[in-house]
Amino acid sequence: MDKPTNQNIRIGFYVCHCGSNIAAMVDCPAVAKYVETLPHVVLSRDYKYMCSDPGQELIQKDIAEHKLTRVVVASCSPLLHEHTFRGAVEAGGLNPFFFHMVNIREHDSWVHTDKAEATTKAKELAHAAIMRVAMHKALEVKRVPVHPDALVIGGGIAGIHAAMTLANAGKKVFLVEREPSIGGHMAKFDKTFPTLDCAACILTPKMSEAGSHPNITLLSYSEVTKLDGYVGNYTVTVKRKPRYIIEDKCTGCQECVANCVYKEAKFPDEFNEGLGKRKPVYIPFPQATPQVVVIDPKTCLNFRNGELTGKCKKSCVTACGEKQAIDFNQKETFLELKVGTVIVTTGFKAFDAKRMPQYGYGKFPNVFTALEIERLVNSSGPTGGHVVLRDGKTEPKSIGIIHCVGSRDKKTNRWCSRVCCMYSLKLAHLLKEHTGAEIYNFYIDMRTPGKGYEEFYDKLLEEGVHFIRGRVGEVTDWAMSKEEMEKGKLVIRVEDTLAGYVRRIPFDMVVLATGLEPQEDAQSIRRMLNMSCGTEGFFLERHPKLAPVSTFTEGIFLAGCCQGPRDIPDSVAQAGAAAEALVLIDKGYIEQEPNTAYILDDECCGCKSCIPLCPYTAITFDAAKKKAVINEALCKGCGTCVAGCPSGSIVQNLFDDEEIFSEIEGVLAHE
Amino acid sequence: MKLTRTIKYEADRVKGFGDEVRSVPGCEQLQSCIQCGTCSGVCPLSIYMDYSPRHVMALVRSDFKNEVLKSHTIWLCASCYHCTVECPRQIRITDIMYELKQRAIQEGIYPRHFTIPVLAKEFYKMVYRYGRVTENVLAATMFLKTNPMEAVKMWRLGLGLLLRGRFPLVLEKIKRRDELDRMMKVVDKMHIDQLHDDQKKPRHAVAGGHA
Amino acid sequence: MTTKYSYFPGCSLKGIGRAYEESLLPVFRALDVELEELEDWNCCGATAYMAVDEVKACVLASRNLAMAEKLGHKELLAPCSACYLVLNKTKHYLEDSPSVRGVIQKALAEVDMTYSGNTPVRHPLDVMINNVGLDAIKKRVVRPLTGLKVAPYYGCQIVRPYATFDDQHDPQTMDRLMEAIGCTVVHYPLKTRCCGASLTGTLPEPGLLCSKILLEEALKRGADVIATVCPLCQFNLDGYHHNIKKRWGDFRIPTVYFTQLMGLAFGLGERELGLHRGFIPMKPLPALAPAAVGT
Numbered sequence A: 001m002d003k004p005t006n007q008n009i010r011i012g013f014y015v016c017h018c019g020s021n022i023a024a025m026v027d028c029p030a031v032a033k034y035v036e037t038l039p040h041v042v043l044s045r046d047y048k049y050m051c052s053d054p055g056q057e058l059i060q061k062d063i064a065e066h067k068l069t070r071v072v073v074a075s076c077s078p079l080l081h082e083h084t085f086r087g088a089v090e091a092g093g094l095n096p097f098f099f100h101m102v103n104i105r106e107h108d109s110w111v112h113t114d115k116a117e118a119t120t121k122a123k124e125l126a127h128a129a130i131m132r133v134a135m136h137k138a139l140e141v142k143r144v145p146v147h148p149d150a151l152v153i154g155g156g157i158a159g160i161h162a163a164m165t166l167a168n169a170g171k172k173v174f175l176v177e178r179e180p181s182i183g184g185h186m187a188k189f190d191k192t193f194p195t196l197d198c199a200a201c202i203l204t205p206k207m208s209e210a211g212s213h214p215n216i217t218l219l220s221y222s223e224v225t226k227l228d229g230y231v232g233n234y235t236v237t238v239k240r241k242p243r244y245i246i247e248d249k250c251t252g253c254q255e256c257v258a259n260c261v262y263k264e265a266k267f268p269d270e271f272n273e274g275l276g277k278r279k280p281v282y283i284p285f286p287q288a289t290p291q292v293v294v295i296d297p298k299t300c301l302n303f304r305n306g307e308l309t310g311k312c313k314k315s316c317v318t319a320c321g322e323k324q325a326i327d328f329n330q331k332e333t334f335l336e337l338k339v340g341t342v343i344v345t346t347g348f349k350a351f352d353a354k355r356m357p358q359y360g361y362g363k364f365p366n367v368f369t370a371l372e373i374e375r376l377v378n379s380s381g382p383t384g385g386h387v388v389l390r391d392g393k394t395e396p397k398s399i400g401i402i403h404c405v406g407s408r409d410k411k412t413n414r415w416c417s418r419v420c421c422m423y424s425l426k427l428a429h430l431l432k433e434h435t436g437a438e439i440y441n442f443y444i445d446m447r448t449p450g451k452g453y454e455e456f457y458d459k460l461l462e463e464g465v466h467f468i469r470g471r472v473g474e475v476t477d478w479a480m481s482k483e484e485m486e487k488g489k490l491v492i493r494v495e496d497t498l499a500g501y502v503r504r505i506p507f508d509m510v511v512l513a514t515g516l517e518p519q520e521d522a523q524s525i526r527r528m529l530n531m532s533c534g535t536e537g538f539f540l541e542r543h544p545k546l547a548p549v550s551t552f553t554e555g556i557f558l559a560g561c562c563q564g565p566r567d568i569p570d571s572v573a574q575a576g577a578a579a580e581a582l583v584l585i586d587k588g589y590i591e592q593e594p595n596t597a598y599i600l601d602d603e604c605c606g607c608k609s610c611i612p613l614c615p616y617t618a619i620t621f622d623a624a625k626k627k628a629v630i631n632e633a634l635c636k637g638c639g640t641c642v643a644g645c646p647s648g649s650i651v652q653n654l655f656d657d658e659e660i661f662s663e664i665e666g667v668l669a670h671e
Numbered sequence B: 001m002k003l004t005r006t007i008k009y010e011a012d013r014v015k016g017f018g019d020e021v022r023s024v025p026g027c028e029q030l031q032s033c034i035q036c037g038t039c040s041g042v043c044p045l046s047i048y049m050d051y052s053p054r055h056v057m058a059l060v061r062s063d064f065k066n067e068v069l070k071s072h073t074i075w076l077c078a079s080c081y082h083c084t085v086e087c088p089r090q091i092r093i094t095d096i097m098y099e100l101k102q103r104a105i106q107e108g109i110y111p112r113h114f115t116i117p118v119l120a121k122e123f124y125k126m127v128y129r130y131g132r133v134t135e136n137v138l139a140a141t142m143f144l145k146t147n148p149m150e151a152v153k154m155w156r157l158g159l160g161l162l163l164r165g166r167f168p169l170v171l172e173k174i175k176r177r178d179e180l181d182r183m184m185k186v187v188d189k190m191h192i193d194q195l196h197d198d199q200k201k202p203r204h205a206v207a208g209g210h211a
Numbered sequence C: 001m002t003t004k005y006s007y008f009p010g011c012s013l014k015g016i017g018r019a020y021e022e023s024l025l026p027v028f029r030a031l032d033v034e035l036e037e038l039e040d041w042n043c044c045g046a047t048a049y050m051a052v053d054e055v056k057a058c059v060l061a062s063r064n065l066a067m068a069e070k071l072g073h074k075e076l077l078a079p080c081s082a083c084y085l086v087l088n089k090t091k092h093y094l095e096d097s098p099s100v101r102g103v104i105q106k107a108l109a110e111v112d113m114t115y116s117g118n119t120p121v122r123h124p125l126d127v128m129i130n131n132v133g134l135d136a137i138k139k140r141v142v143r144p145l146t147g148l149k150v151a152p153y154y155g156c157q158i159v160r161p162y163a164t165f166d167d168q169h170d171p172q173t174m175d176r177l178m179e180a181i182g183c184t185v186v187h188y189p190l191k192t193r194c195c196g197a198s199l200t201g202t203l204p205e206p207g208l209l210c211s212k213i214l215l216e217e218a219l220k221r222g223a224d225v226i227a228t229v230c231p232l233c234q235f236n237l238d239g240y241h242h243n244i245k246k247r248w249g250d251f252r253i254p255t256v257y258f259t260q261l262m263g264l265a266f267g268l269g270e271r272e273l274g275l276h277r278g279f280i281p282m283k284p285l286p287a288l289a290p291a292a293v294g295t
């Protein structure tokens, strides 16, 4: 067969079996044979595992022996191995962009059931790649320097751990927390499963260390409002909410609290889930970090509708005295920071139990959420660790804990919240310890997959806690007439699926094990940081197995519950995201994919059509030249502007007209 | 003491029954049941059921056709839809119960002298004949067919209704009954073969309905 | 301005539920709403029929829907909960299931009918609250039923499975309506629990127990009367006291239609509203004395 020959273009083609992943549905030798006949192809092979070391070495050897100038591999998704093969091509001495990859696994063998047709499709795709690669140009990978400082958003256990890791490695870290104190959910717990060690004993030292670390700038009561710039070089705007206290001057003596004109604490206390009371000036909890009070303008007499009135005699200011830490004129301020990496650790929000009215939360006073119980069993909680009903005095004698509230349910949240079984066991144990009450757990499936977790379940069984496998139908306050035991109680109606009966069981107290869901502002954070969210609304990692803490944006990492429900050990383990950030900072640069767009100055008519099209605001207008300009560092190579430019004056590397048209021709060439 | 064998062998299953039920519009979700028992937990009639609604879902899924069709549960279901709105997998349990009732009637498997299926059939026939239902006449027919003694016991209620003008002595009918007749014939012709897979034998109207 | 609805009474409103129609029509008339009864309507295909053949039940319902659409009023009113549900269920099947839709369309075509799905099926309670409005109702009240303690009973099928106009767990529309005509609404946690109507006639034990639980709880909560929205519930809760008494004791409390109470508040006569048709009569209340002020 006549083959047009071009001395400079010598293509090597490899089709991978991927074990049987591809070979079972695509006749690989036939594909190799077919490609062998195509123009410029000097070598065509099929091979069991191209990504293996021998596979890569094969490419390098062939480049040398057969003087290849272009390489095509037909295998899995480029997301997985494009990088690998480009590396092999480069090691063989070619420009890495003289390579093209064809996906015949996800796009072919995995989605088809007819081997002949799948093989034909593989040939067509390979043909397209051969035509395309002939047009490829040598491109250069640019390096963008990375700013050495890092930003951590969210000061829960994950954020604290990440910040400490970086700071201990000598990096400067800004830790932004929107509440008056860091600590997150863990700060509310008394004990943690499965070891039942005291949460405060673990957390408090970490909090104060983070608060005083020379490399950490703690910005509490603050939120990130804007992120500008590009990979490795971000400008972050942080809003600092007025706490009406000058942080540096406040010593945390709390004289102001003691002397507030409100003698009694009378406002519902957020940290205690509304179970306790606080004054308008308060410190959220004894170990709060920073040890600085905060004034709440909604309840302080000196304000009305957020405006200063001066109506109060301000005994707090008098009490503060010389320290002069109170400043009623504080306003919202904005701070600009330069950072190179960002770690997002914004955590979770507990499911709102009112969304399941059949369980009566908010209607029956003695239905509690798990977080409320965490505060009730806590010796520094609103009742000093005394577990009582909502009346503030009666100890419950029987308690029902309902699992999966707002989890595993298509009507609310479909996912399993992962920690509720275990924390319900923990609460069952603590409640029994505190009250000696009869305790029932109602579960669908008991999930105890962590280290020491099943053993903890065993322990609870031995302690005599009751376990009923059945999702509770309803919690009611009406009694069946003959059932004396139901009078005045909360009655749970449930199928005891293992005993095989529908049962009604009366309780003094019902606890709802509410699930974990994304923070309310997750979507706006996602947009701001250019991340993605899964369908449930948690932030999406780049790859669930291979890149679990990276995002699709270089230099932005995730850790903790903002990525999905998990417990403290897993959150902390994940805060190793910091390690990845560290590697990046130490490397000092980010490699930029060269598939960016550029403008042909001679052809651009200055119509500005492309500017609003770019989703990454990479295009600006050069007023002097009257031409549009693309910032390479910002361009993500989406191609929108290329298609949008009316004069066709935008070109995208690796996707220029020649390359794309050849590829199309290739697909169509095969009958 | 009489012992009953409770083990089930493969031969006790009617293979494909679960899939058949699942192929009926409205019953598709059955497979995703997680056996949580919420349906039984809220079902007001579960007090009297031999198998709980959850148990019925499991039996259907595992092809225990005879056990399910003979159960009291499907006839005790009062169609209150409580289970359906609470099921975390959004399984339309009530519709599945309807489907099982239909199959039980069709196959003539139901507890003898159990009046609910008889009522259902009489209701069906009355609508076929007159296009409407006159409840008191329907009830009387049903009792005569199943348990005449019960009919006698109900005299008090019947008399009460009569005295209050709620016991119509004339049957309610529609004028253009032929229209209904023609519509139903169309349904019979197309019927279920299209709704279910083709191998299944066509579902015949119950005895006394139109052929 | 008068609004017009097509009206599908259903079999019960012509028989045991006669009083529902007798009170519904004048109350709507008083509120300037006109109901035009479908000519030659047929049985909706409800509960018992569904058990025999669900597709045929939908075909039965579709004839009514097609006739309603032809009549040309925007919406169809179905006061019986069972009819309301079957008509709506048929609409849902028409939308969601191509196979059922195919059968229905063929059957309708056989008798030269069509149904495009454009006529919503509404329950009178829904129309009262969302179209007529509480203000208009309050204006018509001449004899507020002050002091009458009502247990609002919604039953199953108007909030389940399609919660179109009220909350599934704790519906409020009738509560608000009863307050608007001066009643005191008692907290009635069983307001959507099944009354067992489809069983009572055939399997007395479970059916009656369902009713007894409802009656007992209404009495415990101090209600004078139970208000219902469905002829089957009304009959079931009102008609079997004798049988319940034999089994569990006396739980006598009258059960009336919400439209009957509205009628009373509007100054209509008890007989006019069919109140004499109930088994357990409502106690005359001082508040029910003829209105002091006319309208």
Ligand SMILES: Cc1cc2nc3c(=O)[nH]c(=O)nc-3n(C[C@H](O)[C@H](O)[C@H](O)COP(=O)(O)OP(=O)(O)OC[C@H]3O[C@@H](n4cnc5c(N)ncnc54)[C@H](O)[C@@H]3O)c2cc1C
Pocket (backbone or CB within 6 Å): A153, A154, A155, A156, A157, A158, A159, A176, A177, A178, A179, A182, A183, A184, A185, A186, A189, A191, A192, A193, A194, A222, A223, A224, A345, A346, A347, A348, A349, A350, A370, A371, A374, A419, A423, A426, A519, A521, A525, A559, A560, A561, A562, A566, A567, A568, A569, A571
């Ligand atoms: C009732 C209950 C009991 C539990 N018990 C245990 C247990 O015993 N053992 C265990 O291992 N796990 C337990 N868990 C799970 C545990 O709470 C989590 O694993 C852990 O809190 C996750 O930490 P985090 O830092 O990812 O998130 P969080 O603790 O939620 O912290 C997130 C932080 O980010 C801040 N933040 C959020 N959004 C922003 C923003 N936009 N800007 C700035 N800051 C922001 C928040 O204010 C918060 O401080 C329990 C969970 C619950 C609900």
Ligand code: SF4
Pocket (backbone or CB within 6 Å): A259, A260, A261, A262, A280, A281, A295, A299, A300, A301, A302, A312, A313, A314, A315, A316, A317
């Ligand atoms: S201004 Fe008044 S109310 Fe506000 S914190 Fe100071 S003393 Fe308390």
Ligand code: SF4
Pocket (backbone or CB within 6 Å): A596, A597, A613, A614, A615, A616, A617, A618, A619, A630, A634, A635, A636, A637, A638, A639, A640, A641, A642, A652
């Ligand atoms: S290719 Fe996409 S990201 Fe790059 S400049 Fe054009 S529109 Fe912006």
Ligand code: SF4
Pocket (backbone or CB within 6 Å): B032, B033, B034, B035, B036, B037, B038, B039, B040, B053, B054, B057, B086, B087, B088, B089, B090, B091, B093
């Ligand atoms: S409620 Fe739904 S998922 Fe749970 S057992 Fe019943 S049918 Fe299955």
Ligand code: SF4
Pocket (backbone or CB within 6 Å): B039, B042, B043, B044, B045, B046, B053, B076, B077, B078, B079, B080, B081, B082, B083, B084, B093, B094, B097, C194
């Ligand atoms: S619809 Fe039937 S099975 Fe479901 S809760 Fe009601 S009576 Fe029980």
